[in-house]
Amino acid sequence: MTVFSNIDTFLEANLQTSLTELKIYCQQSSVAAQNLGMEETAHMTAAMLEERGFEANLYATDGFPVVFAERKGKKDKTLLIYNHYDVQPAEPFDLWTSPPFEPEERDGKVYGRGISDDKGHFTSRLFAIDAILNEFGELPCNIKFILEGEEEIGSIHLPDFVREHQQLLQADACIWEFGGVDHRDIPMQYLGLRGICYAELSIKTANQDVHSGLGGSIFPNPAWRLIWALSTLKDKNEHIKLPGFYDPIIPPSSRDIEMLAALPPVSDEFKSRYGIKNFLKEYPNDTALRIASVFEPTCTICGLTSGYQGPGSKTVLPAKASAKVDFRLVPNQTPAEVLKQLRAHLDREGFEDIEIKFLGGGPPARTDPDDTFVKLVVETATDAFGSQVELVPMVGGSGPNHAFVTTLNLPVVTTGIGYPGGNAHAPDENIRIDLYLKGAKHMARIIQTFGKS
Amino acid sequence: MTVFSNIDTFLEANLQTSLTELKIYCQQSSVAAQNLGMEETAHMTAAMLEERGFEANLYATDGFPVVFAERKGKKDKTLLIYNHYDVQPAEPFDLWTSPPFEPEERDGKVYGRGISDDKGHFTSRLFAIDAILNEFGELPCNIKFILEGEEEIGSIHLPDFVREHQQLLQADACIWEFGGVDHRDIPMQYLGLRGICYAELSIKTANQDVHSGLGGSIFPNPAWRLIWALSTLKDKNEHIKLPGFYDPIIPPSSRDIEMLAALPPVSDEFKSRYGIKNFLKEYPNDTALRIASVFEPTCTICGLTSGYQGPGSKTVLPAKASAKVDFRLVPNQTPAEVLKQLRAHLDREGFEDIEIKFLGGGPPARTDPDDTFVKLVVETATDAFGSQVELVPMVGGSGPNHAFVTTLNLPVVTTGIGYPGGNAHAPDENIRIDLYLKGAKHMARIIQTFGKS
Numbered sequence: 001m002t003v004f005s006n007i008d009t010f011l012e013a014n015l016q017t018s019l020t021e022l023k024i025y026c027q028q029s030s031v032a033a034q035n036l037g038m039e040e041t042a043h044m045t046a047a048m049l050e051e052r053g054f055e056a057n058l059y060a061t062d063g064f065p066v067v068f069a070e071r072k073g074k075k076d077k078t079l080l081i082y083n084h085y086d087v088q089p090a091e092p093f094d095l096w097t098s099p100p101f102e103p104e105e106r107d108g109k110v111y112g113r114g115i116s117d118d119k120g121h122f123t124s125r126l127f128a129i130d131a132i133l134n135e136f137g138e139l140p141c142n143i144k145f146i147l148e149g150e151e152e153i154g155s156i157h158l159p160d161f162v163r164e165h166q167q168l169l170q171a172d173a174c175i176w177e178f179g180g181v182d183h184r185d186i187p188m189q190y191l192g193l194r195g196i197c198y199a200e201l202s203i204k205t206a207n208q209d210v211h212s213g214l215g216g217s218i219f220p221n222p223a224w225r226l227i228w229a230l231s232t233l234k235d236k237n238e239h240i241k242l243p244g245f246y247d248p249i250i251p252p253s254s255r256d257i258e259m260l261a262a263l264p265p266v267s268d269e270f271k272s273r274y275g276i277k278n279f280l281k282e283y284p285n286d287t288a289l290r291i292a293s294v295f296e297p298t299c300t301i302c303g304l305t306s307g308y309q310g311p312g313s314k315t316v317l318p319a320k321a322s323a324k325v326d327f328r329l330v331p332n333q334t335p336a337e338v339l340k341q342l343r344a345h346l347d348r349e350g351f352e353d354i355e356i357k358f359l360g361g362g363p364p365a366r367t368d369p370d371d372t373f374v375k376l377v378v379e380t381a382t383d384a385f386g387s388q389v390e391l392v393p394m395v396g397g398s399g400p401n402h403a404f405v406t407t408l409n410l411p412v413v414t415t416g417i418g419y420p421g422g423n424a425h426a427p428d429e430n431i432r433i434d435l436y437l438k439g440a441k442h443m444a445r446i447i448q449t450f451g452k453s
Numbered sequence: 454m455t456v457f458s459n460i461d462t463f464l465e466a467n468l469q470t471s472l473t474e475l476k477i478y479c480q481q482s483s484v485a486a487q488n489l490g491m492e493e494t495a496h497m498t499a500a501m502l503e504e505r506g507f508e509a510n511l512y513a514t515d516g517f518p519v520v521f522a523e524r525k526g527k528k529d530k531t532l533l534i535y536n537h538y539d540v541q542p543a544e545p546f547d548l549w550t551s552p553p554f555e556p557e558e559r560d561g562k563v564y565g566r567g568i569s570d571d572k573g574h575f576t577s578r579l580f581a582i583d584a585i586l587n588e589f590g591e592l593p594c595n596i597k598f599i600l601e602g603e604e605e606i607g608s609i610h611l612p613d614f615v616r617e618h619q620q621l622l623q624a625d626a627c628i629w630e631f632g633g634v635d636h637r638d639i640p641m642q643y644l645g646l647r648g649i650c651y652a653e654l655s656i657k658t659a660n661q662d663v664h665s666g667l668g669g670s671i672f673p674n675p676a677w678r679l680i681w682a683l684s685t686l687k688d689k690n691e692h693i694k695l696p697g698f699y700d701p702i703i704p705p706s707s708r709d710i711e712m713l714a715a716l717p718p719v720s721d722e723f724k725s726r727y728g729i730k731n732f733l734k735e736y737p738n739d740t741a742l743r744i745a746s747v748f749e750p751t752c753t754i755c756g757l758t759s760g761y762q763g764p765g766s767k768t769v770l771p772a773k774a775s776a777k778v779d780f781r782l783v784p785n786q787t788p789a790e791v792l793k794q795l796r797a798h799l800d801r802e803g804f805e806d807i808e809i810k811f812l813g814g815g816p817p818a819r820t821d822p823d824d825t826f827v828k829l830v831v832e833t834a835t836d837a838f839g840s841q842v843e844l845v846p847m848v849g850g851s852g853p854n855h856a857f858v859t860t861l862n863l864p865v866v867t868t869g870i871g872y873p874g875g876n877a878h879a880p881d882e883n884i885r886i887d888l889y890l891k892g893a894k895h896m897a898r899i900i901q902t903f904g905k906s
């Protein structure tokens with residue numbers, strides 16, 4: 001019988017109550033990209049924190065509000081928990097088994113848009129706090145929550161908010177919005193995130209679509225202009241051709257490679273899960289694949305649109321065309337530099353007519369694997385998840401961790417309820433209920449141990 | 454007072470009745486590409502002909518039915534009239550001033566999807582027949598109507614239908630589905646159509662969209678594959694790079710160039726109407742522009758689709774991507790050859806993974822400008838439209854005229870109600886009511902003069 005017996009008993013007994021709260025939270029859609037339900041969700045988030053005795057406030061930004069909440073604890077040490085209340089768009093709707101904003105439980109999972117990214121993480125943390133308050137009537141340390149509403153659109157205003165509220169956000173350690181297990185159910189500790197620079201490239205050449213028989217030979221075609229412009233950004237060997245793009249890159253250290261080499265194979269798992277025949281390149285081994293997947297920058301086309309896209313044929317010369325492109329950045333690349341390089345490159349290649357709209361981004365950032373808080377989180381995970389944690393020096397995704405790591409100078413750790421089948425950003429997004437419980441158990445252990453340390 | 458006074462009086466007096474019939478016909482949507490209302494419209498078309506004493510029948514094809522109708526006349530000469538009852542898709546709906554399938558009269562025009570292409574042409578011809586029957590109680594010659602339901606999707610089954618029904622379709626001359634005036638209101642006689650080869654290029658690399666942070670560095674991206682493949686089809690100098698693509702081309706004759714040179718300038722008109730800043734190339738004069746616009750083949754991207762296309766950002770690696778591409782063909786190119794060249798080219802460039810789906814097409818075809826029926830149509834137009842006709846050796850659009858010109862060995866002429874502001878294939882498609890009346894007057898003259906010649 002561990003010191004966490006009562007807490008675990010509470011969590012096991014009240015699991016359905018917490019899941020019900022999560023389902024209600026997910027019914028409230030909050031798609032930042034589409035300005036869908038954002039204010040409502042911010043208020044709902046604050047109310048959920050107030051129910052736990054937190055003092056919660058909404059802070060206006062030039063975009064969606066930041067929810068900040070604080071509750072004092074026994075010891076004057078502060079844990080800062082970062083989550084976000086916005087979710088990805090749910091499109092394409094027809095690929096969902098159940099409607100994205102009507103959470104449904106099936107086979108030990110709960111499905112819904114945003115349930116894994118990031119609403120389930122948030123409620124599992126509230127659930128851990130419920131267990132601690134039930135057992136001890138107070139928190140062992142101060143806890144601050146910061147939830148933004150723009151994570152899925154590049155955390156546009158969060159870095160400025162953090163810079164301008166350093167006193168408010170003062171803390172000793174930071175828990176990141178996500179975390180979880182890999183395909184073997186081993187909990188992973190992610191110590192860094194790639195940066196991102198998300199841009200829309202667009203061109204308009206006429207005031208209306210034109211019959212392709214009329215204009216095909218003599219009118220400019222924006223789709224062709226876009227294709228030719230895009231084809232100059234990256235060659236078929238995956239070399240990104242922006243001038244100076246690779247210059248600031250710091251290659252992975254031997255410690256980084258060591259950590260990645262200690263991780264299990266992933267290539268077969270990736271191939272079967274996503275139906276991929278071959279990877280982009282032939283990697284000599286899984287460590288090489290892992291290094292490429294996080295320590296190489298990318299230029300990904302996330303979307304393309306022009307002209308007629310329905311069934312069958314429509315003989316039309318489009319008036320406009322656009323592409324959504326995301327660059328994932330590795331230390332020490334920055335979105336500002338990439339945007340400059342992109343404009344310079346397009347101009348040099350003769351594509352002054354392609355407009356660039358910056359849709360958000362931030363630089364990469366990493367936490368020291370030898371930080372004492374990292375050790376605390378790793379050790380408590382073993383008990384909660386029933387297996388040793390593995391360290392991952394950086395992951396391929398992005399987030400505004402730069403603001404916490406660099407501006408607030410905090411160690412940032414991950415823990416949570418994620419798993420590889422969670423379909424974040426895709427149809428049938430889901431969480432596993434068993435991992436939801438484990439995530440809450442881990443969070444309770446982190447809070448208690450941190451408060452006593 | 455001409456011999457057509459009574460006919461003209463009838464047409465002027467009954468204009469609203471005919472427009473009402475046209476509006477009802479346009480309310481019945483018939484989008485072949487989307488299989489919308491096709492059977493209903495075929496039956497409605499046959500009924501409209503039966504009301505005029507035609508014997509009308511639907512002929513099944515592997516696609517949408519062909520409507521064929523015939524009414525005998527005084528003299529045993531036969532005029533074959535070709536129209537189509539299908540229309541283009543109405544997307545994008547939000548760019549229509551009034552709903553596309555609720556025809557609305559504004560400022561001397563009637564707006565609606567398919568009203569110009571091609572339903573207004575059809576009803577104006579019925580209207581001319583009404584006037585003749587009202588005046589004479591019989592037709593001066595046999596008239597046959599053939600209306601297909603697949604013109605907007607490449608007339609997939611019409612050439613075979615014509616080949617298999619040569620006896621049924623036997624005639625002495627053929628009236629094409631369209632015709633009309635240019636931007637100065639001068640009636641034009643279009644003597645040929647470019648061919649077309651419409652294909653969809655597509656690629657699927659995974660069974661689902663993937664978070665771009667996960668897959669961006671290591672998973673294949675179908676949008677990139679498509680962009681690189683498309684960028685090899687045509688270079689920035691508009692040179693189409695399929696092997697042998699230009700080989701079969703017969704350049705325009707000196708007579709062709711003469712006819713084009715006699716036409717008025719169009720470049721300023723094109724620029725202001727469509728909001729085009731510059732043409733694809735710098736043409737020394739308008740004749741050169743006109744030659745390029747019809748005697749050069751094209752490779753036009755009509756549509757592009759992949760991944761996320763909504764507002765804002767979504768960080769996703771798409772599972773699939775596709776493009777709609779139409780090649781306009783000049784004598785003596787054929788769609789079959791172009792498809793072969795396209796496959797060979799993509800394979801040679803390393804894009805075996807790009808699938809090609811043929812969505813329809815046909816070869817180009819032309820009628821002799823010195824044919825006696827052409828002369829009859831040209832001469833009667835002067836009276837109906839109030840100005841001389843100008844001859845155009847070929848236009849940039851396409852249609853299954855090859856089946857009529859070559860298979861049935863008929864002279865094919867154009868006449869009708871079109872004008873450059875009609876927005877065929879675009880939002881706010883419309884007809885001008887004054888031209889509708891003139892088109893009907895011309896058709897009545899053609900029928901009467903043909904019957905007596």
